[in-house]
Structures are given as structure tokens and as C-alpha cells.
Amino acid sequence: MDTLAGLLDGARARGAFLLRAMLTSPWSLRIQDRAPLTVVAQWRGEAWFSFDDASPPARLGPGDVAVVRGPDPYTVADHPSTPPRVVIHPGQRCATPDGVDLHDVMGLGVRTWGDALDGETVMLVGTYQLDGEVSRRLLDALPRLLVLAGDSWDSPVLSLLADEIPRDRPGQDAVLDRLLDLLLIDVLRAWFTGGGDGDGDGRGGGDGGGAGREPSWLRAHTDPVVGRAMRLLHNNPGHPWTVATLAAHTGVSRAALARRFTDLVGEPPMTYLTGLRLDLAATLLRDERGVTLEAVARRVGYGSAFALSSAFKRVRGVSPAEHRARLSGVA
Known part of the structure; x- marks a missing residue:
């Protein structure tokens, strides 16, 4: 398994939360569910993502996909100036800002939520609710928000997910879990390899720029010494490795390997x-x-x-x- 495949294999939904959000302007959602990772695909209309700091808001247009790493709260709205009208709490409980429950008011059918079935804004939302569903190494490799432009990638998974979310069939939760995993993998593979225009903490204000998005340890995979050491570790993590045995397998001294590995990966081999x-x-x-x-x-x-x-x-x-x-x- 190559290093990127090993990283992406760290997403495995189990009872993930999925829905279609259908909304009419003005609308604004305050997300404070503390979920480790959320994927939002803009199916129709536009949405703006804002955090509580001074970072610029990020826009999603039709076909764009955002990946949001928790647990920090954020706001999704039709415009950055629209104040929150709904608050999403842990467990996906929704309420007004003053605490009035909105579950019955905003339910529009099977996995469909919002204020109107003909709303001009439609988003497909998939939320990994537990830390164990997404590996810590994958979470650490991601910025707080990345946006992948719809015209920079091509995947059939998004249409499949849009078709399957509102269906109510036996085993549907398992189907949706796997489709969410596939969508996330497709998006991250495109983003990590520089296939899209997504930025780090928001379009125009993040770390966009092709291969520079890769975490340092993923770029280190191409180094002839460190890359070989990483492949040895990934192929047999249960082996009683030491820096000395890794150095012997890579043809350099123990000190040279430790220094080079730490410089490129950001942490020592062990x-x-x-x-x-x-x-x-x-x-x-x-x-x-x-x-x-x-x-x-x-x-x-x-x-x-x-x-x-x-x-x-x-x-x-x-x-x-x-x-x-x-x-x-x-x-």
C-alpha cells in the first residue's frame, strides 16, 4: 500500500450522518456539533463558510465540495452577513439560537431537511460523527477547511450519493457510509495531488497551490532514503524496527537517517x-x-x-x- 493510499484508508464511516439540506434565502446555520470531519457538496445555489477568527469566508458554488475538520464551530450561510437562524448541536440536534427545537419543523422527508423542497440552495452533507471513523493521521494532514472547485475534478460518486440519500431501502445506511467514504477519498486524492483549486482555510486565503498541499511526510515519500524507510515501516509496521535497522536497510548511517527523516517528515522515525x-x-x-x-x-x-x-x-x-x-x- 502506498503512503497516500494508507492515509486515505483512514476514513471508514460507521453510521455517519447524511442528509440533503434544502433552503431558501435568507438562511444561516451555526454548526457547533464538534464532529471531527464533515463533507459538504454544493448541489444547487451557493453557500459561504465562515469561522470565528479573522480568516476570509469561503464560497461554494454548484459542484464545489468542502471538507471541514472539527471540532471548531463555524457558520454556513447564503451570505457572510446573514446572522445564524439555526444552530446544529452535537448529535445533529437543531434549534433556534435561543434554544427552540426545530426537528419537527424542518424535517422534509427521508434524510431531507430545510425550509422548502423547492429551495434555491441544495447541499449534500455527510458527517463523520466519531473520532474513530477518521484516523488521527488523516485529520492532522488536513487544513481546517479545504474547498475543491467543481470544474477541477470529475467523479461519479457525487451523483450516486445525491440519488441514494433520500432513498429508504434495507441496508441503506451501509450503502451511504461507503459512498461517503468514496466521495471523501475522491476529493482528498484530487486535492492532495493538486488536481483542484481548493484552498486551505478558505478560497483566496489558504494554502492552495498544487503539490504544496501535501503534508510534509507525504512529500517525503519521494525521497530515495526517507521514502524507502517509510515504505519499510508501512509494509511491516509490526517488525521490531529501530533507527539502526532502518538505516541498514536504506544504506545510510543511523544519524543521517534520523536527521533526514525528521527534517522531511517533521518527526523522528520511531x-x-x-x-x-x-x-x-x-x-x-x-x-x-x-x-x-x-x-x-x-x-x-x-x-x-x-x-x-x-x-x-x-x-x-x-x-x-x-x-x-x-x-x-x-x-
Whole structure:
């Protein structure tokens, strides 16, 4: 698996929240659901994304897609000057700014929400609600907001998602989860490889500019020494790697490898390996319900379940059991 594929494989929706939002102007939504990642595809009309700091608002036109990394609150509106009229809380509960519940008022049908079925603005929204659905390495690689222009990429997934969101069929949640994953992967692959015009924290105010969007460790993959070391780690993360053994495999001294790896990737080789192992452990805990913690520890290079649990909690703030229980609650 190449490094970019390994990164994109870190998105795995499980009971994600999806809907069509259909709105008439003036409208403004204050999003404070604390979700780790949200994908918004502008199907019709336009929308403006604004954050609470001084960064310029970002516009979405028809066909554009935005990816928003949480948990910071933000506002989506027909115009940056429109004050919030609806607040989206954790659990996707919607209310007026003074707390009046709007669930019954704004429901328009199966996974359809808003104030009018003929609204001039239509957005397709997919929200990963739990941290474990998106790997920490992927979240860390993303800006707070990226916008991919609709004329800079071509994917059939968006039309499939638009067709499937309002349908009510057996197994529909599983279908929508996979379509959301595919849409996110398509968007990020185009953005990471410079295929679109999306900016970092907003169109005209971010870090746009082709390959420069790649995180440093992804660009390091092309380095003849560091790239080989990274491929060795990704291909066999459970091996008892040390800087010395990596250096021997790459044909440089231990000091040279450590210095070059840290300069290009932004962290030392063993720190990178720890993150890689914990991401893999989180994925195994999420996807293989019957696997024991001891078995996961062996597969990712830890000598015992206790050692894995200690590292997992130190880095991620929760134990492996808590991580698995969180995801089981939405399965």
C-alpha cells in the first residue's frame, strides 16, 4: 500500500450522518456539533463558510465540495452577513439560537431537511460523527477547511450519493457510509495531488497551490532514503524496527537517517512508527470486532496488550476498550 493510499484508508464511516439540506434565502446555520470531519457538496445555489477568527469566508458554488475538520464551530450561510437562524448541536440536534427545537419543523422527508423542497440552495452533507471513523493521521494532514472547485475534478460518486440519500431501502445506511467514504477519498486524492483549486482555510486565503498541499511526510515519500524507510515501516509496521535497522536497510548511517527523516517528515522515525502502529490498532479494533487486544498488540508490534493499551491511551486519550465501545454504539 502506498503512503497516500494508507492515509486515505483512514476514513471508514460507521453510521455517519447524511442528509440533503434544502433552503431558501435568507438562511444561516451555526454548526457547533464538534464532529471531527464533515463533507459538504454544493448541489444547487451557493453557500459561504465562515469561522470565528479573522480568516476570509469561503464560497461554494454548484459542484464545489468542502471538507471541514472539527471540532471548531463555524457558520454556513447564503451570505457572510446573514446572522445564524439555526444552530446544529452535537448529535445533529437543531434549534433556534435561543434554544427552540426545530426537528419537527424542518424535517422534509427521508434524510431531507430545510425550509422548502423547492429551495434555491441544495447541499449534500455527510458527517463523520466519531473520532474513530477518521484516523488521527488523516485529520492532522488536513487544513481546517479545504474547498475543491467543481470544474477541477470529475467523479461519479457525487451523483450516486445525491440519488441514494433520500432513498429508504434495507441496508441503506451501509450503502451511504461507503459512498461517503468514496466521495471523501475522491476529493482528498484530487486535492492532495493538486488536481483542484481548493484552498486551505478558505478560497483566496489558504494554502492552495498544487503539490504544496501535501503534508510534509507525504512529500517525503519521494525521497530515495526517507521514502524507502517509510515504505519499510508501512509494509511491516509490526517488525521490531529501530533507527539502526532502518538505516541498514536504506544504506545510510543511523544519524543521517534520523536527521533526514525528521527534517522531511517533521518527526523522528520511531515517533512516526508509533503513530502508524496506533492508527493500525485503531483500525483493527474498529473493523474486526472479534479480535482480542492481545492479538492486535502482536500484529502492530507491541509485546503485550498492556503495552499497547498504555501507548494508545497516552497518545489518543482513551483506552482501546473505550475506543471500540464508542464505535460499537453506532454500529
